[in-house]
Amino acid sequence: MIRKIEHVEDKVAQYTDIIMGYATEYGLKILGAVTIFFIGKWVVHKLITLMRKGMVRSHVDETLISFAGNAIYVALMIAVLVAAASNLGINTTSFVAVFGAVGLAIGLALKDTLANVGAAVLIIFFRPFKVGDFIEVSGVMGTVKIINLFSTTLTTADNRSIIIPNGALIAGNIINYTGNETRRIDMTFDIDYKDDLKLAKTIVSDILDAHPKVLQTPESLVAVGALTQNSVQLIARPWVKVEDYWDVMFEITELTKLAFDQHHITVPLPQVVTHVKHED
Structure with a gap:
């Protein structure tokens, strides 16, 4: 009986050592990954805030500030997530490959939507109009209220909101009535x-x-x-x-x-x- 008890105690001690070993090894990795994520997120937030303040001081258009801030934030957060996963011992090379394959599949499925995103980039950088301008496009006239990645919202003179996909908007003629003083x-x-x-x-x-x-x-x-x-x-x-x-x-x-x-x-x-x- 005593031998059986000693055998059980040995087994318990053995499993306890194994658990403690895994907890020590992976617990530190998990703690490091969590630390990397939260510190990285804080750093990204600070960088985006400084970038926005600098662009405001330089009198950059608000639309460009918003677009650039969102795009850079997403890119930096992806880098933080990859770094945290790498600290856990995950093979980030395969992760990036899978992410690229998924991105390609999503891109093919949403090609029209991505065309609107590309049109938004052209609008923001070439600036045929900006928020607050009164324009005529796609057969409608109105004041530009919102420019996002997928569409542009106009408010007509009788206070109707018209949402136009950026791809359709950039493909036609744009008349900007308030482009000059x-x-x-x-x-x-x-x-x-x-x-x-x-x-x-x-x-x-x-x-x-x-x-x-x-x-x-x-x-x-x-x-x-x-x-x-x-x-x-x-x-x-x-x-x-x-x-x-x-x-x-x-x-x-x-x-x-x-x-x-x-x-x-x-x-x-x-x-x-x-x-x-x-x-x-």
């Missing part, structure tokens, strides 16, 4: 052939000269644009700051109508002249 307003006023043409030109010119938001340089243009079937067309082309475009256009249109009414200058309606021939 100033913009020209093209306006047309129709007057009757019987009205005083010189007086009408003077009225429009005086309105443009007196408006505080119309720029003096470049100089505004008022001229006869065309002689149509029913009217004489006056064209007015004032220059304004981009943010004043709509306000100035609406105000000048109203002021011109009121001035024309005061000076009895009419806006003719479409007319059809019919000749009736009488026969005996």
Whole structure:
């Protein structure tokens, strides 16, 4: 009986030594891997924060800051995970190979989505527009609110949100209405052939000269644009700051109508002249 007890105690001691050996060996590796992960994550966070602050001081566009920060964070965190796995004794070479194969399979399955990511890179680096610009693209107009890796969100004048895939967006023509500081307003006023043409030109010119938001340089243009079937067309082309475009256009249109009414200058309606021939 005593021998059996001693045999059991020996077995227990033997297994205890084995467990303690594994715990000592792998416990240190696990502790090292966890330490590498959390320290690496802290370092990555600090680096990204410093990078963002530096880019803000350099007046880099917010869209580029966000995109670069996210991309660098993902890349550095992958490096931290690989380092932690290597400390555990995992063969990272095979891990990288498997990761590459999985990435290739995902890339083939999501090629259209990745095309949107590639288009986002082109948008961010070539900057045909930025957040806050008013653009026309893919048959819609709106203010750019969000540019992410897969799509761009526009807000229309009536406050609708339109989400356009970046691939479709970059493939067509892009009209950026706020890409420059100033913009020209093209306006047309129709007057009757019987009205005083010189007086009408003077009225429009005086309105443009007196408006505080119309720029003096470049100089505004008022001229006869065309002689149509029913009217004489006056064209007015004032220059304004981009943010004043709509306000100035609406105000000048109203002021011109009121001035024309005061000076009895009419806006003719479409007319059809019919000749009736009488026969005996």
